[in-house]
Amino acid sequence: MSPKQLEDMYDAVIVGAGAAGLSAALGALRSPAIEEMRASGIEPRILVISKLQPLRSHTGSAEGGIAASLGNVEHDDWHWHYFDTVKGGDWLVDQDAAKLLAEYAPQTVINLERQGVAFSRTADGHIAQRRFGGHTADFGGQPVRRAAYAADRIGHQILHTLWQQCVAAGVTFAEEWYVTDLVLDGSDDGGAHVAGVVAYDTHSGEVHAVHARNVLLATGGAGRLFHTTSNSWDLTGDGMALALAAGMQLEDIEFVQFHPTGLAHTGILLSEAARAEGGVLRNASGEAFMERYAPEHRDLAARDVVSRSIMAEIDAGRGVADPKDPQGPKDCVWLDLTGIDRDHMEAVLPQVVETIREYAGIDPATDWVPVKPTAHYTMGGIPIDTDGEAYRWTADVDGVDGRTIVDGLFAAGECSCVSVHGANRLGGNSLLDACLFGTRAGTRMAERIAEAPAADPTNDDVADAATEVDSLDTASTLRKRELNELLTAAKPADDDSAAENDAYGATADGSAADDNPYRLLADLGRVMEQALAVRCSAQTIEAARRTLHDDLMPRAVALHAHSDVAAFNQEVTAIWEARHLVMLADAMLDATDARHESRGSLMRLDYPARDDRRFLAHSMTALASPAAQHTDDERLHDVRWQPVHIVDFPPKDREY
């Protein structure tokens, strides 16, 4: 679906159509501000641009649940959820944001139910809830059933329901369009505002300048930075890279959560629900080793704790090989589900069972399943406040907040960082973050829209049109030129062989001339996996940076398409994605390098302890201006440190 024609000016463009993007669209359209505007006869002009048809979004793969202290199964209290979120994030959580998350979680979940989500139910018809790692009663006490679920398909249910509601609300989509540029106007040091985005329609192969007063980025995470990931092929960090390229900072991007139970080398996720229902991790000798690492919560300790425990077992030589690759490295452990009754397993873990049967060829009711930590979630992202507005941070001076909002720029979901996840996200909090802060961002955006709607006939656009059109149109022209270069490079000498280019395979010898973005992505994944997966050190970071600068970055620049037909030319999109990922990888390495401590998901072998004195702070990483770039080393980024908002819970040791 594509818009019949583009408006000259949009009130808002939302980039991405997963839980966060769709929640933002609905949040805006249902807000009192927009209702009032419509009552006076002015329709909002909102466009959702997405590189996938919305139902293909990765939200649909979330399995386990969405956390909320509904207390439907046992007594619960949102203050406990608030505490668990802060503790889970190893105190690198902005507590004002986490408080909102926990307090409004029940409302968010109930609203999802009332829109149609087919939640699993208790016998008396309420939303059913299950245990999830790190969620406790009484501020760190016994595990509590807090995750509302829909069998093990909660993400699918939420994604489809939100899309259905967008159909009801008549939301306009530009599907399978890829945003290549975020364009901001005004000074970097304040007064910056959104001009719009440049978008590439993959169907027609055309580049469009899309003018907008507000832009919300909701493009999801960047799991494809790593070789083994649970993320779909489309999680290429686009929104974060767009923001970085536009001169924004990224917050806390050194924190990447590795889900402990990826299905061996496939990276496909086996939901935490498998352990919640009684699954046990075992090493090569069959020992249930989590008892040693987290005596109280054992297999349901926070994800980073479990991932590190698995790695420790593997390092100690107690790992097992993926049975599909028996001669390969012993980099897996067992997940033992045989203690769960077969019928019960089929009823509550259908997706887990199906995945294991289909992709490992194992019957989990009788055999142990090989698992390995898999890159799962990027905690950091585009810095936003609790209304979803993106900001730049300089320095807090004399108690004055150093945040400067970029007018009209919003973000939500995994690509953003309101900092509710801190250094490590709790299970069930990602869908909650996307839906809750997505809705809040939409509501705030609606207030801005109502102040000066694009469709208001009395609204004089000429003044800002004269200045804004320039920079966006310039960016669009540059992008069109680049597209032409990418395509003309593909033009073969013999026109007839353009399509049936059998020779490509024959001449593919790994030389730069025959490079392609898919190969580059695979190489990048291996480099990042070695450098940062679960553990790292200055040494691994430096080695990766060198490969990135000497090999991958020049290759990314040199990429070109191998077909000169623009329509549905997936390689063109893949080239831009690869460039986004390479850019983001470099920023992630620099942010990781700058943090000399271990916290949450970040384990630095050379700095194994948490250091609250120096690093109870968010890293704010931006491309350094050329003048300010370090001359003595290769780092291209400038990292600043923004203090964490501590409200109710002073930092403590994080023990499970």
Place this chain on the structure above:
Amino acid sequence: MTGMDNALATVTVRVNRFTPRPERERAARGGSPFAKARRGGSPFGGGSASSRNRRPRGKHWTQDYTLTVRPEDTVLDCLLTIKRTLDPTLAFRYSCGHGMCGSDAVAINGTPTLLCTAGVKDWAKRPNQFAQTDAEGFRHTGDDATDEAASGETPADGGAANDLGVIELSPLPGFPVQRDLIADIDPMLDQIRKLKPYLQADGVLATTAEGKVDVFEYLQNPEQLTKYEMLSNCIACGVCEGSCPVFAGGDAFIGPAALIAASRFVNDSRDTALDTRLDAIDTADGVAACQSVRACSRHCPRGIDVGEEMWQIVAKVRER
């Protein structure tokens, strides 16, 4: 190491490819005053834009790729290897890679199914010279297994023991092809949208024992959930539509996917629009067009017995 080598095999992936005519050729045509007039409004109907989109012109051909694989690999694994090492121009939709996103429905050996759930060992067929197109582009048909000529033609050179054979791929049937294995499934999504695929509940807020209004979920017991839970698992991949002989080739029949979406709400105890929903599908191009062939059930990746559900919804409409 040698143990691993034994597990490897070769497979030939045969792709029915299509490249739309490059834009610049169209633009050149647009320069003609006749072409312009045609674009502006065809005398043969108002849908000139959509019919042009749905019948793109371009080049069709078949291409073989031979790769080394593990028999347990998926067909999607094969295509990703092709993109990375042989031919980055091959176009096909894919995203999650494990059967949840619904992007990658194609026809494998003529049968609609998902690339990421199809195992190489389950779909590869031994080579058969009559299955290959001849110089004119025609293909002989017949039963592979009993065809003597085929086994006689099996190449006797080295890799034959580990050669799994051929997997043939085409875009999802019943939909216009856009490029290679990418089909335009918008007609299906339009049909789903037409049937108001969203919960229409009473909106009444529950009250507490003291009579105070409280924002609660709608209550729904597990038995009520069971009535539509399976239907709500539909991922709109289009496999059922591509399998349906009534749906194929035209867009009159509203199709199994839209009817599953309608049925999902018809069977949801929270929904209050039952009558209008049944009215909307009680038409010649609605339930009446279903011929109970039940081909739609065979490869539903979510395990929905689509044919049976069609039968149930037809019965519901009739029994009113």
